[in-house]
Amino acid sequence: MAHVLLRHREIPDLHKLEVYRQHGGYEGLKKALSMTPAEVIDVVKASNLRGRGGAGFPTGVKWSFIPKNAPDTYVLINTDESETGTFKDRELTEHNPHQIIEGALIAAYAINSHLVFNYMRGEFMDAAYAFEEALLECREAGIIGKNIMGSDYSVEFYTHYGAGAYICGEETALIESIAGNLGQPWSKPPFPAVEGLYRKPTVVNNTETLANVAAILVNGADWFKQMGTADSPGVKIVCLSGHVERPGNYEVPLGTTYRQLIDMAGGVRGGKKFKALLPSGGSGPIIVADALDAPCSYEGLTPFHSVMGSASLIVMDETTDMVWAALKMTHFFRHESCGKCTPCREGTYWMEKVIDRLYHGGGTEDDIKLLESIATNMTGKCLCALGEFATNPILSSIRHFLPEYKAKVAAGAKKKQAVAA
C-alpha cells in the first residue's frame, strides 16, 4: 500500500513545493477554503481522526471547542517530539514538510486563526531546514500571508524553537514556553480551547495528526475510515527501536498487531527471543509476549493494562535486564520532571534513588515495596501526565518481572556476606 504520511519514500524531492503540488499538494487546502470553517470541522469530525501524539482525542472535536467569532485564536503544532523511542515527526519535518503545513493551514482556517506556530524542539534545528524552506516557498507562492490562494483569508505561519525540555510536549507547558515563560504545565481548567496562548483560544495538534488532514479533505472521511479499525481509523507511523533488526519508522493501518510490527522491522535482533516492549516510548506500561497479538490501536492494549500512546515501540530481547531498563526510564523522568508539582518532583527523585539502590545490589525486599508505594502514591496526584507516566515503567516491570528485582536483592545480600566473611 502506498504511504499516506511517509509519501516521500515513494516520491523523491517531495519536500519541494513544485513536487508536492504535482502530487496533489494544497488541493486539500484549496477545497477547505471553498467550504465554511464549520463544514471543514464536520469532515474532520466525521473521519474520527484522533490525536497521534498519544492521547487520541478526536481532532475535529478539539477544533469545535474553539469559540466561534473569537477575535484572536492560535494553532500550535507540537513538534516537540521528545518521548524516548519516538522519531516520527522528525522524519515528516525533514522530508514531507508541506503536508504538515497544509494540515495546519486547514486547521487554522477551520478555527478562524490567523497565526500558526510550529513548536519544534531545539534539537531538531538541523532537521528543520527543509521545513523553513517550505515556509519560504509558501510565502512566495501566496499559500501563507495575505489572502492565501486568492481567498479572503489571511494567515501567518512561523517556526518556534524550544531548547530542550520533554515537558514542553505537554500542551499547556508548550503554550507557556511559546509565551516566553518556564515550560511548566498548568492545572486544567482553563483548557487551551478557552484560554491558551496569550490567554486566547488555542488548538495544539501533534505534527503527525495534522499531516493526515489534507488527504481527509481531498478523499473524504469515508476513505479515511476504510483504513484502520472502527474506533481507531486511519494509518499510524510506528517507531521501532531497540533490539530489532531494522529500527525505523513504519506506516501501517491502525490495528496491525505488535507481532506484525516487530516482523516488519526484521524481527528481534540476532535471532534472540523477545522479552518485553515499551509500547509508548518510556511512558506506557511494559507489555510482554502475551500481548503481541493485540492490535496497535487506541483500545488494543486495554486488556493488557497498557496503551498505544505515540506508538513508539522499544523492543527488548531476552538478554535485557528489566531492573536496568526501569532504572533508565526512571532516570529520564526524574531528569525531565519540571519541578512544579510536589508528587512528581519528589516522587521521581525518590523512585530513582530506590531503584538505583536495588539495581546496584544495595536494596532489600522492602525497597521493592517502597518503590511500589512511592509510585502508587504519585498516581492521580500529579499536575500533568508526566508524573503518571513516570510510575509506569516501575509498576509494570515489577508486575511482570518481580523475580528479577528479588534476584538483585539476593545477589546484593550474597555479595555483602562474602565481603563480611
Add this chain to the structure above:
Amino acid sequence: MLRDKYAQEIDALLARFPEKKSAILHLMHLAQNEYGYMSDEAMREVADILELDPTHVLSLAGFYSLFYEEPTGKYVLEVCNDLACALRGADEFVEMASRKLDIPVDGTTNDGMFTLKTVMCLGACDRAPMLQCNLKFYENLDEAKFGALLTDLRAKAAAGDPEPTVVERIIGYTASDAQNTK
C-alpha cells in the same frame, strides 16, 4: 552586541509575536551561539532586548537543557544514552568516547576543544549510537566513525570553522521571510 550584529533578524523575530517575550528562546539560542554559553553578559543582552529582568533569562537558562550555564569546549559532544539508544550500545559508546578523549562525562579536553555530555532522548533512536554536536546530529556511530569525527572537527577548528552554525542558518530564515513579506 547581538542587537547590532543581528539587527535585521531580531527586528523580524520581534515582529512575529503578539508579545515580544515570546522571542526569548530564539534570542537565547542566538546569544549562546555568540558567546559560547549563557554568560552574565549574554543573559543581560537578551533581557535588555526584551525589557525583562535578567533573572528571568537566568531561570530559563537553568530550565532548558540546551543552554549551558558554564563555559564549554568549542564542540559539545552530547551522546544520547537513554533506554532506546542504550539497547543499541550507547552506554558502551559513552565509555569509549570518554576513553578516547581522556575526559570524564561533563569534562572538557585540556585544549578546550571538546566537552563530553550524556543527554536524554534526541529523537534518533533508530540510528543509535548517535550524538549531537553543536546542534548537528551524527548517527549510526561506532569507534572508527567517532575517531573520524574528532579528526574532522579538529581540522575544521584549525581552519577557523567558516561554515555558518546551525543557529545562524535557522535565524537566517527569519530575515529572509521578513524580506519576502515586504
